[in-house]
Structure formats: C-alpha cells, structure tokens
Amino acid sequence: MTLGAWAELVASGVITGGVYALVALGLNLQYGLMRILNIAHGEFLMLGAFLTWAAQTGFGISPLVMLPVAFLLLMALGLAIHRLTFRRLARTSADLDVFEARGLMVSFGLMFLVQNFAQWLWGGELRGYDYLADPVAIGDARFAANKLVLLALALAISGALIVVLRTTLLGKGVRALMQSPTGAQLVGIDTERLHPLMFGVGLGLSGVAGCLLSMTYTISPAMGEPYTVTALIVITLGGFGSMAGALVGGLALGVIEAVGMHFTNPSLKTLLSYGIFIAVLLWRPNGLFARR
C-alpha cells in the first residue's frame, strides 16, 4: 500500500471517529457528571438529524444554519426533560446507585417515546438530502466536501467544549462535580443549576451530531441506537467523565475500524469494536487515558 492510500484510509477513519467523539462527549457529560446513563442519547441525535432534514427540504435552510438552532432546541428540550424526570428522580432516590438504576429505566422509556414520536410525525421511511456532496481532492485523496465540513465542525466543537471545561469557572465547577459531588456541594457549587444545564448541553451536542450526520447519511427514526452503543464503547475507551479521553477514544475507534475493515472484512467491524471494548474493560477498566 502506498503512503497516499494509507493517508486516505486513516483520514476516512478520523472522519468517522470525529462523529463518534462528538456523540460520546454528550453522553459522557451526562454520565460522567450526573450518572445518567442516557440510553436515549442516540434518539436525540436522530431528532437533530430530522430537524435539519425538515428545515433543508421544507424551507431550503442550510444545514450549517441549523447547527446552532439544533443545539439550542435540543438543549431546551434537555432542560425540560431534566426538570420533568431526572430532577424528580434525584430528589426521590435514596442514593446515587438507586438514582443510576432508575435513571437508566427512565432513559429507556425516553428512547421509545422519542423514537415513536419521530415515527408518528415523520413516518418510518428513510430520508436524505443532497448537500455539499461534491468530492474535494486533497493530494491524491478525495473526500466529499460535507465530510470535511463534518470533521472540522466535530473537532472544533469537541475542542471548544474541552477548552471551556478546562479554563472557565463554569468548567471548573463541572469538573469538581465529576470528581466529588459532595465535596463540590460543600464548597458551594450549585448542582441545582449545573445539572440541568449540563444535561441540556449533552443533548444539544447530540443534536449537533445529528445535524452533521444528516448531511452525509440517510436518516430514519431508528438511526439513533447504534450511535448510543458506539458512544458507550468510546467513553469506556476514554474513561468515564474524561472529555479528552472521549475525543481521542472516538478518533482512535474510527481509525481502528477503517484499517480493520480494509484489511479484513466490514462484517468483522462489530467484532473488532467489541473486542477492543472487552479488552479495555479487562485490562484498563478505568479507560485507556485514566490518570489513576
């Protein structure tokens, strides 16, 4: 294989990985911070994708314009959902373990609700549209323009999130909560406001991921679940609660899958992903990038 072919292969893995990372970051915010294992995460990605599709085909609105719109709408939805369900759960659960188990059940319910809502509103068919699909040549390699946009935005948004968490006071509060919820509360960090906000941001990110994905893939109400599963693998790879870990984990998984598929067979892709998942759980249960 030539160097150019390798570059092309790795780059296509990085593109897929960028999306994995973005989806995983949103889930990681919810799980790492609040122990909400949101199984419905992929469904909100699907909502973002459908909103973008509807705006594009119905009103000719550019998916790039829809990017912040999808974020804000999904974030608002996240705030509402948190208020209606998880806030209540947090108040009535005896301890964090009980909360986690009950939260999982609630998110299962959300999954069916959201999926069926989309189904009822838009029908079960596959949908798609044509946007920036023309190939761009970089050296010998060729990529669809929308994929390059997707990668650039996924990396930019993930990077921005990590920087915000690292450098701002808000980020400090969030990280403190991840490290020690009780300690953070003792020093006066307001969980009542931070929890809903971060849940909303998590959903907003999944909306953004959906918006980006709708540019390159066909969409359907059932599209979300595989992304939830991939996101779970990625955050296991990167370590629960570690944002940089999720980013690197997502990109790595994308590249491993692309290279694996090229040299073996796409049918073995799932075997590969789960093989890595199990190996990490066995040997580095805190994630590949955990500092502990």
Place this chain on the structure above:
Amino acid sequence: MNPRRTPPSGFPRRTVVRALAAAPVALAFPAVVRAQPAPVRVGYAIARTGPWAGGAQVSQEPNYLLWAEQQNAAGGLSVKGTRRQIELVSSDDRSDIETCVRTYEKLMGSDKVDLVLPPWGSNANFAVAPIANRMGYPFLAPTALSRRLIEMQLPYFFLLLQQPKPMMDALVDLLKANGAKTMAVIYVDDLFGLENYAALKVAVQGSGISIVEDKSYPLGVKDLAPVLRSMKDKSPDAFIGLTYPPDTILASKQCKEIGFNPKFFYASVGTAFQLYRNVMGAGAEGVLGMGSWNTKTSPGAKAYFDAHVKKFQKEPDRWASGACWAGLEIMTAAVAKAGLDRKAIRDYVAGTDHSTIIGKIKFVGSENIGTPGSVSQWQKGEFEVVWPKPIATAPLQTPKPPWA
C-alpha cells in the same frame, strides 16, 4: 430524601355517570350497522417503527391502505358479487419477529380475521408463513426473497417478487451481452445478501466474467469507503452491490466521493425508491438496480402510480411496490371468484394465470415464474426497465456517465 406519595387518582364520579348514560345509545348502534353486510376483516402486522420501517413504509403498507380505500370507495370488496366494506385490522410489529409472529397468531387464532396480508421482509415472512399455512390463510408476500422460503413448500404461501436466481441471471446476461469482463461485489451478510451472492456466483460461472474482489458487510454499516477504495484500485468493469436501502445510498455516495465510476454500477434494494433519485440527484443517472416496472409497463401501472402519488404525495418504488399491488389485485380477483373460503382462494391463486399491472403472474409451488428476472436503470429521472428486452421500457445506456 423522602419518597413522595400522591393520593391514588380515579375517574371523577360525574364522568362515570355520563359514560353509563351513554352506554345504551352505543349498544343500539350495531343494529343500524347490521343493515349492511358485515365488513371483510383483513389483518396484518407491519413495521412502522424500527429498522424494517424504511422498506415497509415505502413498498408495502401504503399499498394496503390505498387498496382498502379504493375498494371501499367502489362500494366495498366484491365477495362473490356482494360488495362488503374492508376493515383493516393492523398493528406495528416494531421490526421484531416475536411481536410479528404473536400478532399474526392473534389475528388468525383468536380474532379470526377473514384474510391476512403479509408482513415486510424475508425474515418476518419466514417466521409467519408456516403459521399462516397451518391455519389455512393464503399469503401473497410482496417483499420476501429467498430460495429457502420456496423450499419449505407451503401450499398457502406465494412469493410475488422475482427470486435471487432469475434476478442474478438477468444481471449477468446484461453484463455479458455488453462486454463486461470483471466485477467487484459487496453483499450484506444476511439471508438476502448471502442468497443473492450465491446465485450471482453460480450465474457468472462460464459467462467469461470474473469476480476480482468480494466483501461482505454487516447491516447498519456506516462506512464502506475503505473497501470501495481497494475495489477502485482493481478497476473492474462492474460494481455489484447486493445491498439494502441505507447501504445502497451509502455505497453510491461513497463511490461518488472517491471517484469510483465503473462502466456498470449496480445496487439492489432501494435503487427503485424515489428517495434514491432525491438523494443522489443527477448522480443517479446510469445507475442500475433491482426494478421491474414503471408507468410505461401497463395502463394499470400508470393508474396505480398516479393514485399512489395523489394519496401519499410520494411515488411507489419501481420494484416491490408493483409486486405488492399485483398481489392485492390477485387477492381481489380471488375473493370475487371464490368468496371468503380460504381454501378456494388458495386454489384460485395457485391455479390461475393472473394478469396484473406488472404483467403475467403464474405460480409454480410458491414461486412466481411469470415475472422474469429484470434489471432497471435510472435515466433522466425515471427508473427504466432495461433488461430483459421483452419487458424493457427503454434501451440500456452504457457506459455509466461520471457521477454528477
């Protein structure tokens, strides 16, 4: 933290009293309805949610709804000359075989509907067909494609779609007649992909065409570019994708992306969908796929197409939708002739040469041998049947133009 308790809520007393008052009125209604002949109850389960819904909601359920509406508008379904309204008893199988099987067991076992219509896809039909057969319900499946279904030899089961062998034979005939020497193949690793791939391998034997690369992929694949790139390096004359709708579009988009433009580009389920043209735009031009009819096939096909577009504001697909409608035509004719005696319906379906919107249909065992294997091609916004020549609606255009 204290668990919150709320008092149990019940119906307000007033609502209950009102409901009781209304009951006698409701009971009086059946007497009025009985003045007309009872409706024909037609049951089915189909995917409205989950991964099967994409196919089911394009090729199948819209046709059931359109059929019932058209028959009812004409005064009802003719049961040996008596017009009776059709009542559809349907539910969502959630793309789940268990749910699907249980629903049909209920429809046929305890609800005792008059007729059933099949679910979507080879897998669901595989599970439900034996039960329908045991209970003696004729089953005309429009979206099932598998040799194994035929080998079960179920007398009440009929498959409308052309099977892997005729489809792949037609494809290889077309390629051979047009000078292709090499092909690269991807196939989805489930019943559909495996059987078609096996049929393709048999068909290319002795045809002078060699398979330079073949790769399988799993359902729900998100990236085929690594495989397509290595196929591009071997520059085969033909690319054959034995694919499902999402992957049909994925493979097409990614071939365009990497500039893989063989002389013949073939993909399977989904090429016949209006969605394909919408998503690929001008890039659809010259793409080959599984299709068997369009509005030029027959005046009936045109009428059906127009009625479908009018009711649903979307086009039926140019493959299974036609077969589905043909199946409903056959069922309608059978009930007109044989009434609701299901054994008589079965005998009528098995023993008659049917003329339908997609042409003659005739069953040997479960297989429709009336419709030949066929290949279609997108040409200027229409999915034209290009092979075999007797049923072609337009001549084949070759080589495929560059992706636009």
